[in-house]
Amino acid sequence: MYKVGIPRSLAYFVYLPLWKTFITELGHEVVESPPTSRDILDRGVKEAVNDACIPIKLYHGHAAHLAGQCDLLFCPRLVSVRKHGDFGSETFCPKFLGLPDMVRLGLKDLPPLLDTRIDLKPFGSGNWEVARDIGQRLGNSMARCRRALRLGMAAQRSFRSLCQQGMLADAALEAVFNGVEPTRQTGTKQDITIAVVGYPYAIYDPYINAGLIKILQQQGVKIVTQDMLSERELNRQNRKLPKTLFWYFSNRAVYGGLHFMSEGQADGLIHVTAFACGPDSMVDRLLEIEAKRHGTPYLPIAVDEHTGEAGVRTRVEAFLDMLRYQRRRR
């Protein structure tokens, strides 16, 4: 039995149910790093290469935190999960492709990495090749892998379905693993719906986005994100663009924004973007142009390691005031 560490960053917020369940069902123990703290961020900023984006630095911090607590670090090379895009060539952002190498070279005293290549483009949506590779490395039988994968996929499906019922991904993860009553977004009366799009690791990590989601909820906002939409709803947006982007998460963010704007389901659109993110220089501009075309109020929130709550709060309050004044006028 191995202890397998999973850093709480990047793909964590999207694929945890699948891989955590899979590894647990193979009879191993999963150790997750704690939610991002100043400590973890500082450590990541110190260890990672200087020109990496904040999420990648953060990942280094989480990985460093797990060193010494696990026998293996789960750090797959995420290449692609589907055949999509103009040439069927959609991948993850280049930093995901090089992540295991970056982590291995950047951090000392790390346990060996479970750096299985996840490249599903040629296989449709099957995760079997990946599961078999991980299972082999962990010394499990094929039969056990098959069963564990089945359970992992089931966990992933229930996670996706909770998200699609309107739960935020972090709450849905809670619900899947800790059996917490699936609380939908409630609380104070919600008079405004805002679509928050961007990368899952920017939206669902409250430390890095300076509490954006909490601030919105305190102000009586109902939040919808791209992760609450089904693949079909998202992919339908594809034909509205002259050309798709190259990157998986970027396409999801843009499709999500387009969906909420064209369906008129959101009063405003917020794009959470991480400082020094290359793909976001395209995503942000695309969303800005589309928001103008749709007449949807648009607020980009750029976060970096120095982002204070005050700056985010001022912008969000002003944005909500604007929406409420506009509504009152109508």
Place this chain on the structure above:
Amino acid sequence: MIKAYLGVDVGSVSTNLVVLNEQGELLAAKYLRTNGRPIQTVQEGIQKLGSEIASQIKIVGCGTTGSARYLSSMIVGADIVKNEITAHAIAACHEFENVHTIIEIGGQDSKIIILRDGVVTDFAMNTVCAAGTGSFLDQQASRLCIPIEDFGGYAAKSTNPVRIAGRCAVFAESDMIHKQQLGYNLEDIVAGLCEALVRNYMNNVGKGKEILAPVIFQGGVAANFGLVQAFNKYLGFDVVVPRHHAVMGAIGAAYLAREAVGMKGRSSFKGFDLEKIDFKTTSFECKGCSNACEVVQFFENKNLVARWGDRCGKWELQVS
């Protein structure tokens, strides 16, 4: 006794207070330097206002805005706390009909607000970079030994502004030094700096915004004629600088207070005798988790009335 409304705008560089009457006319205004001591500055400002006009008026509503809006709301007893974007927009809309664009440049931030039919439709603020804001101008003026008040005068005398890189304050400064060592005269360098700041503002804050006249230019920096001139030149038409440009945020807060009290009934304003109350803040580092939040405690006459600064909400205490 005239019914009046108090607006307080505590920013990084200046603290502004205004008193408006029911009709929105300005009865008194104070423009003070915050000097890193927001609590004392607000107390001092209220005190000064009080000695001028307390005998003739009764404050029936009070609003605060600016980056220290929550802190100052607790000092004065505000009826409404609003972000500075909304406050500036409200003020401009009351002063001018049919405003389409507001350019606001303050001590450490700059913003653009786009309005159509009296409603804000878009806005942007500068990001972490403070190039092109009041603080940078202050710093350059003192380096050149020009009183900041005369800065605009120098720019106005220029006949041939030199080109200065305005992308970043650090580069702008080294570029200015370079030009000055080559022998360009001061007037042209100052005017060049103003134009560089306007270019920077338009490329960052104003990027992608539809800037239509009338454009209102407000904030402390609007006092600088050099920048007004540079904006006029860049836009190809004249920007409008309101009479009370430096205190527009506070005016907006006062208008918002009038609205808020209308719904709420009565004001929480503590009165002009604030100097008798002892306000104090202390802070400590929470040891609860590795976030090590710095929690601020706010005391009024030795009573703890509020606490903030923690990310998890464990210490949060808001007595209003």
